[in-house]
Amino acid sequence: MKTDELVTALSRHLEPVDRGLIRRTVGLAVAVAIIVAFSVMALWLGVRTDFVTAYAAAFLIAKLAFAVTVISIASVYLIRLSSPGGERGRPAFWAFVPFAATILLAAVSLGSAPSSHWNRMIVGDEWLECLLSIPVIAIVPFVVLVWAVRRAAPTNLVRAGAFTGLVAGGVSALAYALHCTDDSLPFIAVWYGGTILLCTIAGAVLGPRLLRW
Amino acid sequence: MTTPETELKALMLASQSGDAAAHRRLLERLSRHLRAYYKRKLASFGKGATEAEDLVQEALLAIHIQRHSYDPAELLTPWVHAIARYKLIDFLRRSRTSRADVPIDEADDIMANDDHVATENSYDIRRLIEKLPRNMQYAIGAVKLEGLSVAEAARRYRLSEPAIKVSIHRGLKALADLIAKEVKS
Incomplete structure (x- = not known):
């Protein structure tokens, strides 16, 4: 078939397009990812039962707020990156803000505590569980998000992959926060921030393979 | 030199709302720009007009399928260029022509020339x-x-x-x- 025949064929009986399709597809995937992550966390680890105390409730809210901010900002970038040329002229500055803010708050919190407490504040009780759980819970959400982004047309697959990993990591941290009983800002900065970063790197590495269209 | 941005963008907006004639004009115009772009890019990899025409058809199909992803708040040229370049890189990777990186080019490269001499593709x-x-x-x-x-x-x-x-x-x-x-x- 010659190119002008292809043009003719493609122009026959044209349907109007739905411009909001990518936004809705990625948005739906984020919602499904959150539901999946909560289910895995609840069945596998169980929800913490001690958040009735004000102290625990405050940290639960801090963790949830951090994760929700990461997810919201990263999802906006991911929607843009899912369209051709969406990576153009947009440094991902805002994606770093929740991490920088958490590190800053962690530093302030360490500064106001005696140095003998630092080890406990940073390492906590369950650092290993956190290190393993967030990436593991992120797997299925990541698959769901990859499915959505693949239906669109990202043209920078490394960056689109990184943001897919970032959203998946954020979603996983959101779910894990309901289980986690380590209540300190340095713990959130190091283990939540670090594992979400791991998910982001994994996404960037896998992006070129998984997101081709 | 005026860029075809304004004219092509108007065609794209009409095409998005279901105007078949505008869609046809858009694809015709874009196919010429794509042909010139691919011939020029592929020359440095020792590929000729046949491969360029293959890529023109691939890119046209992609533009057609993905036309909902164009955001009217943005320029059209970078959107077309992103698809054209993506398909070029994908083609070079698939055909294992070269491990060398595709030189960086500007979005306006895609609209710089047009070429209406269609050849057979493979x-x-x-x-x-x-x-x-x-x-x-x-x-x-x-x-x-x-x-x-x-x-x-x-x-x-x-x-x-x-x-x-x-x-x-x-x-x-x-x-x-x-x-x-x-x-x-």
């Missing part, structure tokens, strides 16, 4: 359509190739109109995948 889309699952084949054959309306195609194959539309949409995506496989081997 695969035949008509033959590839025959490899699609039956419903997709019927829907694309009736509506896109024969020019029947969706309603007529639905009556002929005893399918619903939405089923025909979905089959066309999925079929074109599947066709794009088949082309990618074809060009690799």
